[in-house]
Every structure is written in structure tokens, then in C-alpha cells.
Amino acid sequence: MLVGGRLASNIEALGKRLSLGAVAVVGAGLSLAQRYPDTAGLNALMWDAIDADRKARAHLAADLGLEDTPAKALVGDDEARWALGWQTIAGSGVAQARFQAEFTALDAQRSGQRSQAHEGLARLIHAGVVECVVSFNWDSALEAAYLRLYGTRIPDDVLYKPHGDVANPDADWVLPHEDGVVPASVLNRVQQLVQEHPRTLLVIGYSESDEVVVEQLIAPLDDQWRVSRVGPRVSGVDDVMGDSATVLGRLAEPYANAEDEAAWRVVTFDANRGLEHALSGGRLAAADVAVCPPLQEVQHVQDALAQSHAVVLNGESGSGKSITAYQVAQRLAADGVEILQLRDRARRVAVRPWLEDLRHFPHRKLLFVDDAQDLSSDTVRELAEAASADQLVLIAGVDHIAGGVATVSVSGTGAVAVLQRYVLAHRDDLLAKVQVLDDWVGDHLGDEPFEARVERAAKEPTAWQFFYILTGGWRRTSRSMQEVRAFDRADLLACALAVAQIAGVDSGVTVDELVPYAVALNRDRAWVEKGLETLQRHLLAVEHQGVWRCSHLRTAYAVLRWMLHPPHYATKVAAEKVAVQPTASATGNRSETKPQSGRRAKHMPLPEVSKEVALEDRKDAARLIGVAVDSTSTSLRGLAWLLGRAHSTETRWALISCGVRTDEHDRQLALRALETPPGPEVAMASQLLEQLDGRDAPVIGATVWEHIDVIVAWVKSVSPETGWAVGSLVNVLMNDDSGRLASVMGDVDPGSLASLIVHGGWPHIYSTTRAVDRIAHGGGGDLIKATGEALDEDVLSRMLDEVPDLRSADELFKCLSDLNPALGVRLFELHAERLAAMFSPDPLAEHHALFRTFGFLLQYLPMFRRTKQPATACRRAARKFVRALDNRALIAQLGSPAEDLRWHNFWEFILMYADADPRGWAKVVGAVDLEAVEAALVEQLPRPGENVLFVLNSIADVRHQDILDILERHESEFGAIDELLVYTHPELSVRLLREGLPLNLRLEGQDYDVAAEMLSLVGDVDPEVAREVAEANMLPFAAGLANNHQQTFEDLRLWVAECDRWAPTLLDASLATLPPGVVAGWAGALKDPKAKRDIGPLIVRAARCEGTAAAAEAVVLIQRFTSLKGLTGTSNAPVLARTSPQKPRS
Structure with a gap:
């Protein structure tokens, strides 16, 4: 901001005077530039308010000795009559309500507009320079400015509005004709500041014409403090003559610059995108929180932050972890917490400058780091150690992020279930949006039915892949790559960007970092800069603060796959199912209602290239991948992501065929990983070896076996941070040669291995249970038995006293089911009541969390996988669990069965409940609302789904005739x-x-x-x-x-x-x-x-x-x-005895 001469020096002097802090008194002058009216400008609102109460207006006319006419004629712009006009409003509830509602509506239109004056004052408040503001304005422009800049409300005990507030339009405001008010709350707060130390009283845009305010607030402070007034007509020795926008803007400028240069940026939630961005595969951020349905992990993370102040949020790429983090942040922002996200450019410096920059953000805050998989465990730990009740830390990333921090893992299948339910519930609106992206979906002949596409998408493992399949994403990526090919081969730049992004574990790249990739293709920086603009126009790339990425990590993999042109093998078309005909003696003419077909009358092929072009593209892709592989800055994790992670068998073949994966290259990569000494980097080394290994890369396994002593050393030094990766590598080696592996792991200490779970605690339960389970099995039967016996029952029980969520408990119980099932059953039974309390609020969601516990530990596997009935101890533990449930939510859910993923495997829980506690189950089904179940059946006829039919079957155990009556009422409607x-x-x-x-x-x-x-x-x-x-x-x-x-x-x-x-x-x-x-x-x-x-x-x-x-x-x-x-040819199978109703085999 250019401000010169005397005004600049006066503002500079005022800034120095504010170093002790300030109390600001604000009047209408602050808001005039925002097009808020002054007192005279309120006349039109006054007239309209008086006209709203004809009786009050008649009294006003009588007082004026005039006939009752509209208020504009009665009062007009005659200053002598203004007081009577305002008195009329003050004496009429109807008129005052009308006036305040109108001003509130005016404020809603104008408070959201940018205001240099209000934003300048907001920055001074945020910096702690202005510690108290007494505003005699009704408007919310200051609050809106603070929210716009910092994403949350002004801190408590800072802003006081004694004359009224648009946030409370139903209260009685102090009107212009009335004496001012300085309530006790304001005087008490000011007196508190007086007692601490002197400040500066800053009077902005306030005329000081109200004697009460002057006498009670301004004059006492004028006797003790330095007073500076800001306005166009002030003349005191410490005053600054100038408009409030200029003065406050210049005062706030140093603080704005410091915030811009800090390692952290403020996240705000004022922008809102539609669901189109998520549907198209875009990277989700704060602008998407309102439209995306929240996952259950949002509440888990919020609860964990309240308890431990620092949380790691893990999840596969595209699982929904980022939007989950932003939705948690939005909830905290609504509670007055400022959200600070680490800038991309700050990742290249150490943690200390990050923490030092927090001095520019002195209020309650959440420190948020997304895509943190490129951070070391020491960095994560150091950042988490800075957490407190007023400084929360949330770290989100792919893979298992180490650091000894409370951890929440996003369930990909759980996220998909939520999205499936949401999409089907908003079918009509979303179908139109999906058709914009993929016109193959629709309701017309030859279209793929929307429900069929949703069903296909629901089989995907992550939220991003759900949307990718739902909207035909594979078509968009390949077509976009074909389109940008015509722009000076911008498709090659897209591939370079994808390779750099994957190798950098999704940390993004700058133009400078893309130049070496361009050089490998005999291109230059100018080609990179021009090409990035092309990619941005075609939605293949996004830029933020000079850092470039493909629109999503999954998009980067899709781009790389396209450039490698893996072979496409046409799958054998399944033969038509043999149709079952009606019985020969059927006399009716009812025909079966067929499920909707996904077949399309016309087939629009995907873009294709010639064999010659495909070969050249593979060569170019190989050059680009070589740049990343040869770079010393590419981490072991980056190599694993680039060469092994998320690639299909066909894509791996393409990598081998174009020379990226040769035996010699693989051997050198394996040796690089095997050079890693025991310590935190072992996780990345193990992951690289595990990702590269396979039938198509035998040299990896051979090299590892040559250096098996290194793997054994890693196993013996395994830690909670590295366990997940070491365990996965051991599992690969066990599948390769279990006997050989067991022979070299004979001296692994079972006590140390078993103690890993306790040492890692709940923050590392995913990592430690996999390590203990897989390493024990890698060592063979003796190590399995010894490790199971070494588990400390008392310590594990104390851990379960503080289990943060059911998924964590399931990780532990699944491990115990493999190593010491008797111990696991005892612990489950001991803690059944606590587990039941966590399960009860939403059984449909939580049964997924405990599925392995129910199936493997308690032996209630699905019937088709069950070889024997649950043991007595298992049934007793299950009985204690179900008897401890609060069944209200379960009863409600049984009353509304639906065809979505939440019901996947829910039958098994129902069967477990009925088997473990028949009397309790009878009470549950006795309380189910049959009218609701019948409504669900009717909605799905003529071909009802399996879930509603299963619920009817389950209820029929207890309420047999009721269920028969329901089915018979709708007998004529069945089509199958x-x-x-x-x-x-x-x-x-x-x-x-x-x-x-x-x-x-x-x-x-x-x-x-x-x-x-x-x-x-x-x-x-x-x-x-x-x-x-x-x-x-x-x-x-x-x-x-x-x-x-x-x-x-x-x-x-x-x-x-x-x-x-x-x-x-x-x-x-x-x-x-x-x-x-x-x-x-x-x-x-x-x-x-x-x-x-x-x-x-x-x-x-x-x-x-x-x-x-x-x-x-x-x-x-x-x-x-x-x-x-x-053999006689006669089956010796028993005749099946009928029960009523018969129970299905699930």
C-alpha cells in the first residue's frame, strides 16, 4: 500500500504506540466505505418500519398534529422530527422488529464484501495488537472480515457490541435517538486490561457525541492512557488524520506480510464447490466439505483430537482421508479453532522454522499437514510433541505414518458404503451430473442403468475409485491424453508430471523440478511452462503456490498407465446363464421381472493408438521413469510407489518390456534397499522389496535370499514404526519358501516380538499386529506358539480399557485369534460391555469394524466358510457381548433394510446374535416396526432385494404369522x-x-x-x-x-x-x-x-x-x-427335515 508524506509517518508512529496493545472504540465511520448508511441514511428504513405498524404511525401523526399518512410524508428528512420517528419505532414491537430485520438483510448483502478497513482491524485483532473492540455499530462487517481471513470467529472476550448486533435481531437495539450504553461486561473487561498495564485507546470512526459513552468509557481511559483517534477531521497530537481504510490497512500490512511468508497458511471454509469436482476426480479440499457426505472417521478423529491433541490419519490414496481431515477442521473452525495448513514450499525446511512461525498465529489452532507420507517419523513425532489443548495437530497421509501418535485409519470399504448410500439417495440430481462426465449412463434404451453403474462402482476399494468408475473416469483420462497430444506433445509433460508426483510420494513438483524430465526428452523449460497451461486447461494438472500435481494421485497413475499402453486382453465373454423355465403345469400368465441389464446397444470404443505409437510412447515413458529412478532425491518409498505400487500385471509387463525393470535394474534397486541399516528407514526399504517382488521379477527374491541375514536383522530390530512393512516383506518370503524362512528365523525372541504390540500401543496397532502375526508365522509353528504364550494378558487388558475405536480392537483380536485364541476370547469376554457400548450406536457401520473378531476369534464365520460350530467359550463371549448391547439402533435399522454395502455381511452378525442369545434376539425382533419393514418391501417390489427378505425371514422366527400376513398382502405384486x-x-x-x-x-x-x-x-x-x-x-x-x-x-x-x-x-x-x-x-x-x-x-x-x-x-x-x-449309485445323504421358517445358508 502506497502511503506517503506526513500520513505515512503518522501511521508509522501510531504503529509504534500500539506495541503495548490497544483497546479500540469503533463507530459508524468504520463502515461508511462498506456502503453502510450513516444516521441520515437510515431514514428510509425508519419510514418503512413505522408504516409496518399503522396504529403507532397514527399516534405519531397525532403527536405532530397531522393526518395519518405514510411515514415518509410525516417525518421525511426533517431533523426536527427524527427523534419522534425513532421514539415511535422504540415504542412499537412491530416497527422495531421490522427495522432490525431490514438492517439485518442489508448487512447480509454487504458484510461479505471485501473491506480494507475491517480486514485491517481484523488482522490487528488476530495479531493480538488490538485486544478489545467496543463497537457501537450493529453490522457484522468486522466479524465477516475476520472469518474471511482466518476461517473462524473472533476470539472470545475481544468484541463487544453494546448497542445491538445483527446476529441477534430479536433483541432490543439502542436506536439513534437513545443515550448510549456501556454495560458492566465492557467496563469489567477494560478494567481488567487497565490493571494489567497501560495500552493505547484507539478511537476509529466514532464521533464521541454520546455523553454516556464518553463519560463512562473514553474519558477515564483518556486520563491514564495515550489516546489516538483515526478520522478525516481529527487534530489531536496522537491522532491520525485519514480515512480508516488507509490507516488500518497500512497498520496491518506488516502482519499480513508475516502471515504470507510463514510456513503455514490459514484454511477458510467460505468457498463451496458442488459435487462435480469430486465426481470428476479432483483433489478434495476445504471447498468440498459441505457437499461430500461425512465418513464415520470424522467423528473418530474429532474425538481423538479432544483426547490426545495429536492424531495421524492414515488411508490409501483416494480413500477419503483428506476430505475427512478438512471436515474435522471445519467442525473445529466452527468452534473457534483456527486451521493452519503446512504450505508445500515449507516441506523443504526443518520443523523448527515451522514452529517458530506459529508466533504469527497466537490463538487456538489446528496444525494440519496433508500428504505427509514424505515426512520422516522424527518429523511427525516432533510436530506431535508440540500439540496441546490449544494447539492441535492433525497429520494425514498414505501408508502407515510413523511417529508414536494416536492413529485413525480410514476404511476404504466404509467410505464406499457411505458414498453408495448417498448417491442412490440423490439419484435424480446426481444422474444429470454423471451424464455430463459419461453419457453412457442413463435411463434410455442402450444406456447402462444408473443403479448398475453404482453397483459396479461400489465394488471398488476406495472413494476416489468409486467416483472414477461411477463417472467413466477411465474414458476421460485416455481421451484427455489424446487431446493434449496435439499441443506440442503435452501428453509427454503429463507423463513427466505423473512420474514426478508418484516418485515424490504425492508431494508435488515445481517447474524447476520438471526441467530434468524435459531435458530427457530433448525439450526445455519453455516447453514445460507452456505445456502446464495446456494440462491445466484440460483438467489434467492443478497448481497451488507454484507446486504442480496431476488432479489426483490416482489420476497420475492413470496417466502413466496410458503412456505405457499395457496390453489389453479381451476377457472371455461369460456364457449366457441357462434360463429356468416355469413349471410345466403352471396355469397363470405371470412373467418374471428381470433385473435391469447393463448391456448397451452401441459400443463407443476407448481411444486407441497404433502399435508403433504405443512402442514410442513406452520408450518416452521409460526415459521419464529413468530420470526419477536415477535421481538421488527419490526416496525408497518413492521408488516403491513408482515401480511397484498400484500397477496391474499388464502395466508391470510394460515396465519390463520397455527396459525400466530389467534384471540388473531390479538387482541394483534391491541392493540399495538392502543397504539400509536397522532403523526407521527399514520400513521404506521393506516396502520397496515387497512391492517389486513377483513372478515377473525373480531377481528380487533371489537377491533378498542372498542377503537374508539383513532381513533377519531387520526383524530382530523391528519397531512399531517399521512393523507393518517388515511384516509384509516376511509374508512375501514365507509364501516363497516357508521352510527356508523358518530355519533362518529360529533365534527370533518371541518375548520381544510379543511385546511389540504393547510398546506401540493403540497408535501403532495396525503396524504392530501385522508385524507380530506375520513374523511369528514366518518363524514356523514353534515361534507362533511361543509368541502367543509370551503375550501379557494383564497388559493387553489394560490396553483394552482405553481402546479408542472398534477397528483398533479388531486388529488386536484378529492377531490373537492367530497366536493365542483362548487369550483373545477371554479378553473379549472381559471387555464385552465396553465393546458393546461402542458398537450399539450404529451396528450397521460397526459390524464391519469387528467382522474379523466375530468370524475368526469367536468362530462365527459366514456359514459357507464355517467348518464347525463355535466353541462353548466363544458362544459364551458372544452372548455376553450381545446381552450388553443397547438394541435401540439395531431395532431401528432392522426396520429399514436397504440394498447397500452397509448390509454386506450384516446377516452374519444377525445369525450370531440369534445363535448366542435366542431369547435376547426374540426380544429384538419383537420390537421391530413391521409397518416400516413392510414399507421397505413394497418400495422394492416386484423384485425385492435380499436384505429385506432376510430381515423378514429372521423376524419370522418369532413373529411367524405376522410375516406371512405381510407377504400374502403383497402376493400379487411379486415378479420373482x-x-x-x-x-x-x-x-x-x-x-x-x-x-x-x-x-x-x-x-x-x-x-x-x-x-x-x-x-x-x-x-x-x-x-x-x-x-x-x-x-x-x-x-x-x-x-x-x-x-x-x-x-x-x-x-x-x-x-x-x-x-x-x-x-x-x-x-x-x-x-x-x-x-x-x-x-x-x-x-x-x-x-x-x-x-x-x-x-x-x-x-x-x-x-x-x-x-x-x-x-x-x-x-x-x-x-x-x-x-x-x-458304490450303488444311491446317495446316502439324509432327508432334509423342515423347520418353520427354514433358515437360509448365508
């Missing part, structure tokens, strides 16, 4: 027969079969146990319909035998028994139709005694089908496997 409907209401299912709906017994998929159960249930109702259902499913049965993808033929004997029971001759007729090669293909299964028990009788029966290919092949098998000769 699901197996769960058969289990729950076989009679209704048979009636639907008679009306023409088919029943698929799932035989093509070889789900023989399910098929047997369904046929038994139908047969008990109507044997003739059961026979016809079996006949209708014979073609799928034959197709399943021909596919033979389930070599064990598990439970085939159950199906054979039921089929023979209801349709005795059907199987033999089906066997006779099997094409050549099917029966011969069963030879491998006959080597397994269990499979032989199931398939053997069918081979004997096939041999009786004379004159068929099946018979000839069966005879050969019987001659080869002579034990088959003793």
Missing part, C-alpha cells in the same frame, strides 16, 4: 421368487410357481445345498410342483456339471437325494445328455475323499446310461478308480 422367499413362505412360493413364475435352484453355480433345501421345502407343500421344479432346473444342473468350476462337488449328495426323492428318474436322464469330456473331467475330484463321496454315485449311474459319452467315460473312471465299483 427368491430363495429367501421360499425359506420364509414355501406355500406362497408354490402358489407363485403355479401362476407361472420360475424358481432358479442355483444349480448352474453348483450351490447344491441351497438347491436341495429349496426343493425339499417346495416338495413338502406340493410334491408334483417339486418334480416340475426339478425338471425345469435340469438344463442348469447339466451346465453346472459341465462347467465343473467347483472341483470339490460339495454337498452334491444332498441334491441327488432330494432330486431322487421328488423326481426319481430325472437325474439319470440328465446324465445321459452330458456332452463328451464332462464325466472324464471329474477324475481330479476323485482324488479327494470328500469329493469322491459326492460325485462317485453319479459316475456309477452315468456308467448305466448305455450308448452315451457319459457312460463310456464313466466306465474308464471306474476302471481307474476301483473303489467306485463298490
